[in-house]
Amino acid sequence: MQRERISENVYWFQSEVYAQVTxxxxxxxQWAVVIDTMALPEETLEMRSFIEEDLNVPVRYxxxxxxxxxxxxxxxxxxxxxxxxxxxCRQQMMxxxxxxxxxxxxxxxxxxxxxxxxxxxxxxxxxxxIRVGKKNLILFSTPGxxxxxxxxxxxxxxxxxxxxxxxxxxxxxxxxxxxxxxTIKQIGKMGLENIVQGHGDIILRGEIDEAVKExxxxxxxxxxxxxxxxxxxxxxxxxxxxxxxSCGKSRVYLGGLAEELHRRNIRYLYRQILxxxxxxxxxxxxxx
Numbered sequence: 356m357q358r359e360r361i362s363e364n365v366y367w368f369q370s371e372v373y374a375q376v377t378x379x380x381x382x383x384x385q386w387a388v389v390i391d392t393m394a395l396p397e398e399t400l401e402m403r404s405f406i407e408e409d410l411n412v413p414v415r416y417x418x419x420x421x422x423x424x425x426x427x428x429x430x431x432x433x434x435x436x437x438x439x440x441x442x443x444c445r446q447q448m449m450x451x452x453x454x455x456x457x458x459x460x461x462x463x464x465x466x467x468x469x470x471x472x473x474x475x476x477x478x479x480x481x482x483x484x485i486r487v488g489k490k491n492l493i494l495f496s497t498p499g500x501x502x503x504x505x506x507x508x509x510x511x512x513x514x515x516x517x518x519x520x521x522x523x524x525x526x527x528x529x530x531x532x533x534x535x536x537x538t539i540k541q542i543g544k545m546g547l548e549n550i551v552q553g554h555g556d557i558i559l560r561g562e563i564d565e566a567v568k569e570x571x572x573x574x575x576x577x578x579x580x581x582x583x584x585x586x587x588x589x590x591x592x593x594x595x596x597x598x599x600x601s602c603g604k605s606r607v608y609l610g611g612l613a614e615e616l617h618r619r620n621i622r623y624l625y626r627q628i629l630x631x632x633x634x635x636x637x638x639x640x641x642x643x
Contacts (some may be wrong), residue, residue, distance in 0.1 A: 356398045358405065360546075361555070364488060364513045366410075367551055368402050370394055375554045375607045376425045379516050380406055381509065383488030386415035386583060389436070390507055390516045391553070392429025396468055397576035399429030416485060418494065419474055420518025420553065421504045421528070422447035427575035431470040439483075441496060443503035447472045453566060497542070499535025500553075523608040524599075525570050526616050528623045536574050539613035554609050556601055576602040590625070592597060592598040597621050 357369040364383070370376045370393050373428055379390040380402070383555040387406055393399040401461060414433045419440040420426055426449065452471040459466045481494040490509055497520035507516040519526065520538050527535055542550065543563065550558040550566070558566050580602065584593035597618040599606050608615040 386414045391426040394425035437473040442477040442479040443501040499538040523555040
């Protein structure tokens with residue numbers, strides 16, 4: 356696992372095992388706030404060891420940026436910590452978390468020690484703040500990758516832990532492409548020093564404008580390409596020709612998973628078009 360000190364009392368972790376997933380910690384003199392956990396128990400436990408033994412503070416709060424397993428399943432390794440999230444994150448974990456964990460355990464015995472711990476403190480409107488030593492953390496909604504997504508701004512440092520709202524390859528299968536585009540535009544206007552992506556490397560101040568432009572261009576490209584393919588005589592053949600490079604991204608992102616995620620984006624958008632067309636052809640119900 357990679358680890359880096361971003362600024363005073365702010366640290367970043369990146370998995371070397373699964374999809375370059377990231378997490379963070381902000382420390383104060385008496386306790387710490389963890390932002391997301393790692394995908395596999397061994398890396399989450401390594402992160403906890405660093406916080407408790409090297410930084411010498413206990414974890415009081417965990418912030419879940421969204422409900423996906425690779426960001427939340429490590430929460431159980433911080434017993435006693437209060438977990439904070441969007442209200443929809445708690446709902447998704449309550450409804451889908453255990454069945455997803457049961458399926459994962461059949462594939463990989465490492466997850467036998469994992470337990471689903473739904474968030475204790477949630478919000479669904481506006482923003483909430485946490486003061487950690489000299490740092491003010493502002494939590495606010497950033498939907499699009501998923502409907503429950505939130506990001507965390509470290510106000511004094513202008514560092515944004517964006518969760519999966521910002522990725523090397525935008526991913527919309529569990530969310531909404533219009534929402535994600537709006538969120539990325541919002542992030543681009545925040546005057547940030549760093550963006551900590553939910554997966555991948557930290558984006559530095561001088562790289563932010565280009566990263567925002569590239570992600571928005573990718574979303575526009577896949578939307579246009581899928582709409583064009585849907586009109587073809589053999590749309591499935593046309594969809595198969597929409598490669599990641601033609602949409603402005605590289606297949607090497609995210610430890611080589613980018614190509615598969617791109618294909619899922621394409622299939623998802625095509626299903627959305629079919630659903631919209633189906634709704635347009637349904638007869639309106641008569642009143643009375």
